[in-house]
Amino acid sequence: NILSRLPLYILADLENHALFKDDLECQKLILEAMKYHLLPERRTLMQSPRTKPRKSTVGTLYAVGGMDNNKGTSATTIEKYDLRTNIWIQAGVMNGRRLQFGVAVIDDKLFVIGGRDGLKTLNTVECYNPKTKAWTVLPPMSTHRHGLGVTVLEGPIYAVGGHDGWSYLNTVERYDPKTDTWTMVAPLSMPRDAVGVCILGDKLYAVGGYDGQTYLNTMESYDPQTNEWTQVSLIVCFACR
Numbered sequence: 001n002i003l004s005r006l007p008l009y010i011l012a013d014l015e016n017h018a019l020f021k022d023d024l025e026c027q028k029l030i031l032e033a034m035k036y037h038l039l040p041e042r043r044t045l046m047q048s049p050r051t052k053p054r055k056s057t058v059g060t061l062y063a064v065g066g067m068d069n070n071k072g073t074s075a076t077t078i079e080k081y082d083l084r085t086n087i088w089i090q091a092g093v094m095n096g097r098r099l100q101f102g103v104a105v106i107d108d109k110l111f112v113i114g115g116r117d118g119l120k121t122l123n124t125v126e127c128y129n130p131k132t133k134a135w136t137v138l139p140p141m142s143t144h145r146h147g148l149g150v151t152v153l154e155g156p157i158y159a160v161g162g163h164d165g166w167s168y169l170n171t172v173e174r175y176d177p178k179t180d181t182w183t184m185v186a187p188l189s190m191p192r193d194a195v196g197v198c199i200l201g202d203k204l205y206a207v208g209g210y211d212g213q214t215y216l217n218t219m220e221s222y223d224p225q226t227n228e229w230t231q232v233s234l235i236v237c238f239a240c241r
Contacts, residue, residue, distance in 0.1 A: 008037045062110060062130075064103050065094050078110070078128065091130050098122065102150025104157045106177055111138070113159055113175075114145040121146045121165035125175070141173055141182050149197030153204050153224060158185075160206055161192035168193045168212040172222070186227045189220055205232070 011034050020026040029050075036046055043051075061081040068075040078092040094112070101115025101122070110128040114121070121144040127136045141159055148162030148169075157175040161168075168191035173184050192209030199205070204222040206229075208215070220229045 008034065011037070062091065062103075063088075064110060064112065065098050065101065065115075067099065078130075080130070092128055092133050094128075095126060095135055100146040100148075102148050102159060104150050104152050106152060106155075106157070111150075111157060111175075113150050113157070114141060114148050114162065116146040120144075121163065138175075139180060139182060141175075142184065143169065143171055143173065145169065147193045147195075149192075149195040149206060149209075151197045151199055151204060153199050154202065156224075158197070158204055158222075160197050160204075161188055161195045161209060163193045167191075168210070185224075186222070186229055189229055189231065190216070190218075192216065 011030055014020055015027070015030050015034075020030065032046075032050070036043060036051065039046075061083075063079045063081070065078070066075050076094040076097060077090055078094065079088050080091040081088050097117045098112065098115040099118065102113040104111045104113065108130070110130070112126045112128065114123060114125075116122060123140040123142070123144040125138040125140055127138055128134075129136070143159075144164045145159060145162035146165075149158075149160040151158055151160075155177065157177070158172060159175070160172050161170060163169060170188040170191045171184065172187060173182050175182050188206060191211045192206055193211070195209035196207040197204060198207070200221075202224075204224070205219060206222070207219045208217060210216065219232050221232050222229050
């Protein structure tokens with residue numbers, strides 16, 4: 001209960017606040033929290049799910065591969081940042097060069113998808129376990145992609161758009177970790193290279209990108225229940241490649 005963690009003077013003010021003074025349930029919680037403060041010798045008798053400290057939800061930030069200081073050279077290291085210590089440390093090494101790829105996280109494992117190795121566009125997929133520092137090779141995508149958008153929606157990983165080395169893509173495919181397979185889903189309404197993707201609610205959003213001629217300010221959403229993309233409101237800023 002966050003109320004039991006608040007200073008006593010704030011609880012006293014809350015008791016008479018217009019939002020709570022006529023709400024019997026809120027008054028009971030405030031009174032419970034005040035007793036917790038005022039009677040520390042009885043706290044062992046007041047234990048409940050509301051008095052348990054909340055677990056920290058702070059996770060770990062990973063930086064995977066990319067371009068290093070030497071232009072044209074790809075970095076192969078994986079670094080992680082710990083918010084509590086404010087320190088970056090090396091967490092692993094990639095199996096090879098890879099640029100413009102996508103990364104997704106499932107069950108604390110990093111899935112590295114597509115990209116370029118400096119010469120060709122890749123369809124390969126690898127999974128890295130930071131705890132064991134081991135890599136696992138997974139089934140490849142059906143399409144070679146760099147500049148793709150990657151995200152996780154309700155379990156599966158989605159690989160959205162990108163470029164196959166020859167053309168700009170509007171195709172989308174989905175990886176199911178339960179069956180360890182890739183399948184094609186409904187395509188985007190237009191090609192989108194360097195597309196931004198995110199999840200909001202139960203839908204996937206593809207934002208901006210480049211279609212081979214124009215930097216896009218359009219956005220569309222995907223509903224996995226209907227396997228359909230829908231155009232949504234225009235965005236103001238143009239996406240950068």
